[in-house]
Amino acid sequence: MTASRLADLSMIETAAAIAKGEITSEAATRSVLDRLKTIGPKVNCVIAIEEDEAMAAARVADAERAKGQLRGPLHGVPMGHKDLLFRKGKVVTSGAKITRGFVAPTTATVLERLEAAGAIYVAALHLAEFARSPTGHNEHFGPCRNPWNLDHVTGGSSSGSGAAVAARLVPAALGSDTGGSIRLPASICGVVGLMPTQTRVSRAGVMPLSWSMDTVGPMARDARDCARLLSIIAGADPRDLTTSHAPVPDYEKAMPTSLKGLRVGVPRRFYYDPVTPEVGKALDESLRVFRDVGAVITDTDVPDMALIDEVQHIVRECEAATVHGRWLRSRPKDFADQVRSRTEPGLFYTATRYLEALDLRAPIVAEFLAKAFGDNDILHLPGVPIPVPTIAETTTGGPEAIAKMIRLVGHCTRHINFLGLPAIAVPCGFSASGLPIAFQLIGRPFGEATLLGAADRYQAVTDWRRRAPAIATGAA
């Protein structure tokens, strides 16, 4: 199989080809390593490559397969992940100058589960500093660049995961999402990103940003790959006592195969307020596709989103300031100003105000489910309401202009983390300048199978996921 054909395979196709002996894990891993080393620097999506260990693991996987032993559904599949997932004894940077030499004391549960399923860890991928930017801003490692146009942002904070999957450098990757950090790079790079229900996936061994809202999830080129990854990483974990003990379905099998009668709510107020005509047209077209396959589309409304904005802000910033307090005091100049500015407000809220914000969570979620969902099964929202900005547009113009752009990019994502609901970003077109446009689907608590099924059916009748940036095909 040629190198370009290998890169074109989805994660599930790669796993199947290895399992059947059509390709070796060594060949798949070599292909991924070559692309990470040649295309990776152009996109700046890689922080560290583990070539020797990955190749050794691939040879072991091939030897096991030759003996008829498959570890699991990802046997021999090479993957890279956001560099804030701990691996015992390895440096995990979290994209920061401050933790550039941090050696992790433990391994993230999600990585242990992927390894047990047969996956091979190949690379640590770029991210925004301490996962603190929806645009992907990182002054210490430089900006990760959008594979569709290197002058544009990738979205963040799982910048490298989004860019590496979009550029066909890795078949899939894990990211984390506290205000949109999976869904924004997925939307902006043109891949699928799933943020599961809060409590569905363990955060043990993951550098925290905000314990109440951090969520780990998969990024891949299609929903089916995300379904398999979620089946592997989800479930109770004694190392993260917030994880739910609800049984984990086989999401590939649990996904609905028909959307006939699926009720899709479209909250136009608030979510569509900043949507530009070009983005709006692509979103409307995606709704037409859902209608054509049998879904029932209705407009719906949302509660007081301004209040949710303030409440989620207090929770996130108080927790972030707690995580970073020692460094805000001792090394303030080692934060990028964007990151420091966003974290400092957390120092100025009282403990009672923070706890009031947490107490408000249940009634606000209940109100959102009643008002926005009503009888609907899922909600359909924009991924990013505006065309993908350039890197320059997110880093110049002064603090007020930058803050405005940050708020605009995350306008449709950040509230969902506070609500704890599952959400998936799905590509649905391109702007005139060739940058991706995406929609989000929001589910009810533990409604991942419905979200994945809806995304999968949408992808089955559209071809956006088959398009690759020129840099991935060698044309750039």
Place this chain on the structure above:
Amino acid sequence: MKKETFRDIADSVLAVPMEDERIDRLLATVNRANDAVRKAAEKLPIGAQPSDFFALLESERTRRS
């Protein structure tokens, strides 16, 4: 919160004094969020607690399964 109070807090929790311009920028954000959450919290039911959120997620799951 008054600017003087804000500065006192900044001085007590940070090793490096916070610049005036920075305080002005943060003050508006902090005061807006403080006011919004304080007002909303006054309507919380008696006995509300943070774990209610986790109970709600689980009850939604079991209700629909």
